Amino acid sequence: xxxxxxxxxxxxxxxxxxxxxxxxxxxxxxxxxxxxxxxxxxxxxxxxxxxxxxxxxxxxxxxxxxxxxxxxxxxxxxxxxxxxxxxxxxxxxxxxxxxxxxxxxxxxxxxxxxxxxxxxxxxxxxxxxxxxxxxxxxxxxxxxxxxxxxxxxxxxxxxxxxxxxxxxxxxxxxxxxxxxxxxxxxxxxxxxxxxxxxxxxxxxxxxxxxxxxxxxxxxxxxxxxxxxxxxxxxxxxxxxxxxxxxxxxxxxxxxxxxxxxxxxxxxxxxxxxxxxxxxxxxxxxxxxxxxxxxxxxxxxxxxxxxxxxxxxxxxxxxxxxxxxxxxxxxxxxxxxxxxxxxxxxxxxxxxxxxxxxxxxxxxxxxxxxxxxxxxxxxxxxxxxxxxxxxxxxxxxxxxxxxxxxxxxxxxxxxxxxxxxxxxxxxxxxxxxxxxxxxxxxxxxxxxxxxxxxxxxx
Numbered sequence: 001x002x003x004x005x006x007x008x009x010x011x012x013x014x015x016x017x018x019x020x021x022x023x024x025x026x027x028x029x030x031x032x033x034x035x036x037x038x039x040x041x042x043x044x045x046x047x048x049x050x051x052x053x054x055x056x057x058x059x060x061x062x063x064x065x066x067x068x069x070x071x072x073x074x075x076x077x078x079x080x081x082x083x084x085x086x087x088x089x090x091x092x093x094x095x096x097x098x099x100x101x102x103x104x105x106x107x108x109x110x111x112x113x114x115x116x117x118x119x120x121x122x123x124x125x126x127x128x129x130x131x132x133x134x135x136x137x138x139x140x141x142x143x144x145x146x147x148x149x150x151x152x153x154x155x156x157x158x159x160x161x162x163x164x165x166x167x168x169x170x171x172x173x174x175x176x177x178x179x180x181x182x183x184x185x186x187x188x189x190x191x192x193x194x195x196x197x198x199x200x201x202x203x204x205x206x207x208x209x210x211x212x213x214x215x216x217x218x219x220x221x222x223x224x225x226x227x228x229x230x231x232x233x234x235x236x237x238x239x240x241x242x243x244x245x246x247x248x249x250x251x252x253x254x255x256x257x258x259x260x261x262x263x264x265x266x267x268x269x270x271x272x273x274x275x276x277x278x279x280x281x282x283x284x285x286x287x288x289x290x291x292x293x294x295x296x297x298x299x300x301x302x303x304x305x306x307x308x309x310x311x312x313x314x315x316x317x318x319x320x321x322x323x324x325x326x327x328x329x330x331x332x333x334x335x336x337x338x339x340x341x342x343x344x345x346x347x348x349x350x351x352x353x354x355x356x357x358x359x360x361x362x363x364x365x366x367x368x369x370x371x372x373x374x375x376x377x378x379x380x381x382x383x384x385x386x387x388x389x390x391x392x393x394x395x396x397x398x399x400x401x402x403x404x405x406x407x408x409x410x411x412x413x414x415x416x417x418x419x420x421x422x423x424x425x426x427x428x429x430x431x432x433x434x435x436x437x438x439x440x441x442x443x444x445x446x447x448x449x450x451x452x453x454x455x456x457x
Contacts, residue, residue: 080118083131084140088115088124105164106150115141125150129158184221189235192228199225243286244313250284252277253320257357258306260297268293270302272309275323288313299332306337316341321353325360370404 080087091114106112106125115126124141131139142149154160159167191197201207208219223231247254255275263269272289289309295301310316319341324330331354338350367375378397385393395412398405414420 083115083126086141087118088126088141089118090114090126091116091123104147104151104162105160106147106154108164111154112150114144125153127153181221185231186235188228189232193232199228202228243288246278246284246286247274247276247288247313247315247318249279250276250318251279251281254315254318255320255323256306257323258302259325260293260302268297270305272306274315297329299329299336302329302333303336303340306333307340310341321355323355323357325357326364330354371401 080089082088110128112125112127112129115124116122117124123144125144126141127139130136142153144150151162155162155167161167192199202222202225208222211219211222253276256272257275258270258272260268260270270289270291270293271287272291273285274288275283275285278284291305291309293301293305307316310319319337322334324334334354335350338345338353367379371378378401381397382394385397395409398408401408414424
């Protein structure tokens with residue numbers, strides 16, 4: 001039976017040669033083109049705006065594809081498993097070639113590897129020793145934010161230090177048994193605060209070496225400079241809370257003394273001291289504040305600072321007397337504070353609460369004895385000269401004070417240079433060169449006739 005002819009043969013003899021040639025040139029039949037109608041200006045505007053709308057999805061797609069590529073880099077491989085109630089996968093070793101090579105011993109094949117939480121994509125550490133060897137069901141995957149927490153886990157749990165070496169347990173136990181960490185921490189804080197040690201000295205390698213010589217592993221207890229600062233602030237806050245409780249439990253009223261001065265670095269400092277009888281019946285004098293005073297040394301500014309400190313310690317209702325020097329600004333300060341704390345107290349009662357400092361009174365008497373009635377003016381002139389570093393003006397002011405001023409200028413002249421000080425040390429009493437003058441004394445006739453000295457061998 002013959003094969004059927006192709007479908008185009010029956011009609012090929014009916015087509016003209018020109019039609020056959022034209023159809024051979026066309027690969028795909030297309031419908032006849034219609035004449036395009038002319039667009040209006042509005043339609044042309046819409047057509048020109050169309051390309052801008054198609055750019056938005058293209059930009060979004062490209063950014064999404066980039067995110068997919070990043071996710072593919074971090075996408076873990078391997079089978080999923082459950083740990084601590086969460087589903088994890090093991091991270092691929094070829095996740096990113098740009099990552100720095102892991103050099104810590106915690107990444108060794110027989111110690112652990114990185115796993116990824118399937119839900120949150122967070123990175124964690126899988127400890128082979130805990131999970132596979134010890135079968136610890138309570139193991140919680142450690143979050144990876146560096147290697148410090150991982151090395152600490154291996155040190156505390158498995159006795160391996162940061163270098164991958166076994167920790168000497170006997171030395172560590174001996175160190176912990178000999179040193180109470182809390183006592184050692186407090187001693188370190190006191191040494192830094194009382195001796196004005198810079199925080200950076202804690203990280204000094206020679207200081208750490210000295211501690212290592214005293215006890216192996218002792219330097220490892222030292223914190224960083226930022227940590228020691230936090231320790232000091234925390235200890236201060238703890239001591240402040242204890243002092244607040246002690247003040248509130250005091251048997252007596254709380255009496256206040258304070259003073260102001262300018263520090264060498266030009267800060268106006270106000271120190272406030274509380275005097276009271278504690279719950280055990282012991283007399284106490286505690287520094288409760290050392291604050292910088294904003295503005296001038298006026299009674300109003302000092303009163304505002306005092307009231308703020310009283311509110312912090314909650315002792316406003318137990319304030320008794322004030323012991324201060326004779327400055328007029330202190331009178332104003334005490335009066336304003338007592339008006340605020342005890343509104344029902346009259347002016348006479350407030351004046352009785354303001355006591356004078358005996359030490360300041362004695363100091364004023366000594367100044368009057370040395371400088372006479374114009375002692376205040378003399379001291380003000382000296383203060384101005386000292387602030388200006390005008391040594392000639394200082395000597396001139398002292399020269400007016402007679403023999404006392406001359407003695408002062410002689411002492412100052414000797415102390416001005418190191419050469420004069422060295423020469424002075426050579427002629428002090430007790431040296432062989434000047435031994436014949438050691439027995440000089442002032443006789444009774446010298447007291448009657450000034451200027452005469454007698455030598456009594």
